Amino acid sequence: MKILVLLKQTFDTEAKISIEGGKISRSGVSMIINAYDEFAVEEALKIKESLGGEVTVISTGDDGVQDALRQALAMGADKAVLINPGTDDVDEFTTATILAKAVSGMEYDLILAGWRAVDDGSAQVAGRVAEILGIPIAKLAAKIDVEAGKATATCEIEGGTEVIEIPLPAIITAQKGLNEPRYPSMKGIMQAKKKPMDKKGLGDLGLDAGAVAAKVKVLSVSLPAARAAGKVFDGEPADTAAAVVKALREEAKVI
């Protein structure tokens, strides 16, 4: 079973966001594997452990993204591929076009990815890649079973779950609850340093800046207005509860 994992490096979810020169500042921010992609890496490793095969992690971005890929290698992935788009002006179309092109030159049975990234939260790239490659997709999986030629995924739907069967090759996106990602072992970290990291540019994939140019243009970036603290009631529950319910009706007018 050859499994590919689409992985994004993101800001740590605890990171404080600041703006510099009209853009989100990256200085002083610690970077992590997108939380949902980490579930995808873990699931790929578990499938490999039960069925055998190979796990390749793929990402786009500059050299800094190697850290996230190395971490996935330290968890147990076999190979990494990093494509540098050569620009920061990327959108979901850009990323999906690059990933799909890189993937189309590889052998695979299954592609896994997080259902969204915790930074821009778009939830688009995996779907777009499926569309470009012409392969089926199942999204928001909390359980995945793989057997010969097909995968069965238990996926979140509104108000419940559904079990979807899709033929392989296919893409499945990971939802929280799929598994508990492992921590890399010391041995894994040492081995990761020697595992292949294939770095490419757009030209190596037969792409150019025009072919991947972003369709979405960012006009402005700002920080949200801070929410002002309101009234805090301290005292006997009978008094405080009554006061808040009264305020909800008379001041806030929400009840």
Added chain:
Amino acid sequence: MAKGIFVFAEVKDGKVKKVTYELLCAARKAANELGEEVCAVMAGKGVSGLAAALGEYGADKVFVAESDALEKFTTDAFTNVIGSILQEQQPSAFLLGFSIRGRDLAAQLAQRLGTGAASDCINIEVENGQLVFTRPIYAGKAIIKVTIPEARPAIATIRPNVLPIDAPAAGKTAEVVAVSANVGDVRQVIKDIVLQVSSRPELTEADIIVSGGRGMKGPENFPILETLADVVGAAVGASRAAVDAGWVPQSIQVGQTGKTVSPTLYIACGISGAIQHLAGMGSSKCIVAVNKDPEANIFKVADFGIVGDLFNVVPILTAEFKKILA
């Protein structure tokens, strides 16, 4: 030339989802400024009867694809059917809810039509003849405004429960256009569907949410929140701490790795207010917090806070709501 603002009319359990009305009202305002039509796209089995009434919320036309093969939602069938309608009609924009189905289709359709998509938007404006979308990123820690200058249709998914619904124009009907529903090759086979039976509203569409965190101390205590929820007609949510402890299912987690909600009233009980929770509910219109710890972070964002033991406070809150709502 691409023309018309199209809206995905999402139907669930034989009813049009609320976010559809939010989309139609926003589309109507933008279309009036641009001098364009508003059209809805509806697909499913037994949905045709719901189409004409979308006129009350601003739809001029509704394209309806009706088929037995659309009874269950699958990514392929809905992408194929709606994709053909969009390819045929060439709209300037296509809006969907950032619901599970809406965002699923938005990704597939945006790529199929070779266009851009702005996800999880909280506002739409018209500037210089272009739609400008406002969207929170980094779980609401930053806000960006984006546009899709050239590619058409400009696709956007809109966060449910944020945009206003205008008073419907009673009796106004939209023109209903039946279109062929060629679902094509559907590769997802739905083997089973398990729905949690609940009389409470869906979390992302609820007007009121009662949420519990670590302070709930265990799953056996959630019924006190459920009782409050039922008195005020609320959905029940939870923080990551409560979900990770295994007390309640992941599907009700509110926060950066859970659902993003924007209710009119959010009642946080025993929730400290970690940044990752605030990210999921910070856009609530009014926040009430109940927490023992007067220093809890949640009080920094709450409109009304009660310092006290939730096990004492919540039952009294429930009784007070009951009185006022009687």
